[in-house]
Amino acid sequence: MTVPMDPNEMMRSLHSGSAQIDYRKAGRLLREMEAQANVRVALMGNMTLEPLVPFLRVEAARVGQIAAFHVGPFGQYMQHLYGEPLRAFGPDVIVLLLSAEAMRPDALERFHQLPVEDRYGLRDDMIAEIAGWIDAALAQTSATVMIGNFPPSRSALGVADMMSEYGERQFNLDLNLALIQAVRARPRAMMLDVAEAVNRVGTRQAFDRRMHFLAGLGWSDAMKREFAALFGHALVGALGAARKCLVLDLDNSLWGGVVGEDGPHGVRIDRGDMVGDAYRAFQWRIKALKDRGIVLALCSKNNPADVEEIFRLRPDMPLAWSDFAATAIGWDAKHRGLERIAAQLNIGMDSLVFIDDNAAEIASVRHHCPDVHAVLLPCDPAEHVTLLDDLPWFEKSRLTAEDRAKTEHYALATRRAAVCASGDPMDWLRDLAMHATIRDACPADLLRVHQLFNKTNQFNLTTARPGMGEVEAMMADPDRQLIVATLRDRLGDLGLVAICGLRREGEALIIDHLLMSCRAMGRGLEDALMNDVKRRFLAADGCATLKGRYVPTAKNGPVSDFYDRQGFAALSLSRSDVALSHCDWIKLENDG
Amino acid sequence: MTIDALLALIGEIIETDPARIDPTMDREEIAGWDSLAHLRIVTAFEEAYGVRLSMEQIVEIRTVQQLSRMLEEV
Numbered sequence: 001m002t003v004p005m006d007p008n009e010m011m012r013s014l015h016s017g018s019a020q021i022d023y024r025k026a027g028r029l030l031r032e033m034e035a036q037a038n039v040r041v042a043l044m045g046n047m048t049l050e051p052l053v054p055f056l057r058v059e060a061a062r063v064g065q066i067a068a069f070h071v072g073p074f075g076q077y078m079q080h081l082y083g084e085p086l087r088a089f090g091p092d093v094i095v096l097l098l099s100a101e102a103m104r105p106d107a108l109e110r111f112h113q114l115p116v117e118d119r120y121g122l123r124d125d126m127i128a129e130i131a132g133w134i135d136a137a138l139a140q141t142s143a144t145v146m147i148g149n150f151p152p153s154r155s156a157l158g159v160a161d162m163m164s165e166y167g168e169r170q171f172n173l174d175l176n177l178a179l180i181q182a183v184r185a186r187p188r189a190m191m192l193d194v195a196e197a198v199n200r201v202g203t204r205q206a207f208d209r210r211m212h213f214l215a216g217l218g219w220s221d222a223m224k225r226e227f228a229a230l231f232g233h234a235l236v237g238a239l240g241a242a243r244k245c246l247v248l249d250l251d252n253s254l255w256g257g258v259v260g261e262d263g264p265h266g267v268r269i270d271r272g273d274m275v276g277d278a279y280r281a282f283q284w285r286i287k288a289l290k291d292r293g294i295v296l297a298l299c300s301k302n303n304p305a306d307v308e309e310i311f312r313l314r315p316d317m318p319l320a321w322s323d324f325a326a327t328a329i330g331w332d333a334k335h336r337g338l339e340r341i342a343a344q345l346n347i348g349m350d351s352l353v354f355i356d357d358n359a360a361e362i363a364s365v366r367h368h369c370p371d372v373h374a375v376l377l378p379c380d381p382a383e384h385v386t387l388l389d390d391l392p393w394f395e396k397s398r399l400t401a402e403d404r405a406k407t408e409h410y411a412l413a414t415r416r417a418a419v420c421a422s423g424d425p426m427d428w429l430r431d432l433a434m435h436a437t438i439r440d441a442c443p444a445d446l447l448r449v450h451q452l453f454n455k456t457n458q459f460n461l462t463t464a465r466p467g468m469g470e471v472e473a474m475m476a477d478p479d480r481q482l483i484v485a486t487l488r489d490r491l492g493d494l495g496l497v498a499i500c501g502l503r504r505e506g507e508a509l510i511i512d513h514l515l516m517s518c519r520a521m522g523r524g525l526e527d528a529l530m531n532d533v534k535r536r537f538l539a540a541d542g543c544a545t546l547k548g549r550y551v552p553t554a555k556n557g558p559v560s561d562f563y564d565r566q567g568f569a570a571l572s573l574s575r576s577d578v579a580l581s582h583c584d585w586i587k588l589e590n591d592g
Numbered sequence: 593m594t595i596d597a598l599l600a601l602i603g604e605i606i607e608t609d610p611a612r613i614d615p616t617m618d619r620e621e622i623a624g625w626d627s628l629a630h631l632r633i634v635t636a637f638e639e640a641y642g643v644r645l646s647m648e649q650i651v652e653i654r655t656v657q658q659l660s661r662m663l664e665e666v
């Protein structure tokens with residue numbers, strides 16, 4: 001690839017997914033954009049971390065983030081947490097990378113001579129230090145902290161090591177296991193699986209022992225690239241920046257051959273056929289995305305009857321018709337199909353990833369829909385799973401109950417829409433028998449609230465994108481109130497779908513945040529929520545005025561007249577002219 | 593390999609006009625050529641020319657001229 005010379009163009013080209021890049025040049029161009037950074041990343045540890053920065057910068061850009069970097073002084077990862085430089089930098093993300101050998105050099109140099117009890121003690125001691133660091137980092141900053149684990153190394157005892165009680169290999173596995181448990185137990189903490197990244201590169205290629213002795217970082221450039229890619233994935237998870245929907249082509253993408261020509265039994269998707277097995281593995285991997293909360297859709301040039309037939313006649317395929325929340329099958333241009341899918345799911349084009357085996361289709365989609373991330377499948381289906389695994393777009397830092405039920409939610413939405421289309425919308429709303437709970441957010445809501453803040457575009461009055469630490473701070477602040485609404489109806493549970501963030505300012509109550517998941521739009525929940533806020537605060541709580549804020553974005557047009565509809569005067573609304581909206585089709589079940 | 597190609601590679605890494613790098617000047621004297629830049633230069637050099645230097649060779653290289661001679665030695 002030729003490197004464009006303009007940093008903005010560089011950013012776009014990375015984001016649109018070109019494969020080969022020159023990290024040195026790209027990193028340098030992107031460094032010029034650091035002033036506009038939207039994510040601030042501090043690196044800390046006991047290795048020389050500066051050489052990682054250009055790689056991390058590029059991989060952050062690849063997932064659409066302009067990152068600013070701060071590298072803590074070598075080895076002083078604990079002290080540095082309390083220092084002014086880190087506070088002044090204000091990290092959104094802190095990455096901690098430790099070398100076990102540099103952490104406990106004396107013990108690890110002569111590990112095999114240590115009494116077994118001391119080896120267990122060494123594990124506990126190292127984990128206690130890291131856990132203490134994480135706790136301090138969480139307390140001192142509002143950053144998400146990412147902790148690298150420890151890659152294994154060959155044992156001084158050779159093949160006998162694994163046959164020895166608590167040998168080096170077992171110690172490494174156990175240390176990483178204890179680290180997982182320590183990290184998992186702490187909110188705002190994530191693991192970076194450095195050990196697995198080393199595996200992907202291959203140990204012989206991942207480490208450069210000369211650089212280890214010369215410079216205190218034994219990672220080869222190949223390893224730096226792999227680690228940076230891992231960081232890009234984690235960043236998508238940490239920022240809640242995952243795309244919502246994977247749209248798939250069918251022929252030669254989900255099976256070998258063309259269903260319209262080869263027929264439902266002629267395409268290659270059979271167990272035991274090598275090509276069929278490769279496509280089956282790909283289908284299973286796609287199906288697993290559903291459990292991460294990624295919605296699946298189909299966009300294929302085919303006769304709809306042929307496609308329905310293959311899904312009906314081939315229940316042995318891992319993917320079933322019911323796995324897809326939206327479909328666009330016909331002979332329209334693919335970008336039209338993608339637009340229909342986005343409209344049907346009520347999400348933006350920038351929430352879509354599109355996969356196709358046809359280079360011309362990919363080029364056309366990139367041209368017509370630059371917001372869609374379009375991915376060309378490699379020719380060999382054996383490579384498909386790796387391609388999917390390498391995409392950073394579907395990463396979540398942790399999964400919530402809403403993630404696991406996502407396709408079901410969209411399927412229900414489609415059924416609801418069908419009910420709606422058949423009659424009077426008011427009858428439809430009543431018929432849904434909605435029940436809402438409007439209550440203060442509690443710590444258990446943290447992940448879902450953070451997720452909703454970071455992915456809601458349309459019904460979002462101010463479109464603030466707080467980090468997890470800032471959400472925690474909102475919950476803890478006595479002058480602020482974070483209210484959430486959950487909704488269910490006779491067709492199913494929609495989960496936690498709306499957030500209202502209030503802040504007291506003298507006699508006034510400011511609505512800092514008001515947002516609602518697109519799957520709850522058009523139900524009147526916003527009326528129920530605002531009524532509740534007006535009742536609770538204007539009537540009872542000594543607040544004279546309720547003030548709403550609206551920050552227009554390219555996406556939140558649907559709520560530009562929200563405050564007008566809610567009876568707010570241009571600037572504010574006071575108790576004397578409170579008007580509640582008519583909303584008797586939702587039954588409130590508030591906790592009090 | 594010409595010394596010009598090598599100068600271009602180094603100039604790109606230390607973000608300096610290659611014409612302003614004296615091939616006989618000690619790297620300590622050249623702005624931008626600090627110890628980390630030195631390792632980047634060596635890595636890029638190894639990659640470009642398919643060679644591998646020892647730790648000691650890496651440390652001993654003081655000038656562009658010495659680096660270019662490495663190609664004849666390795």
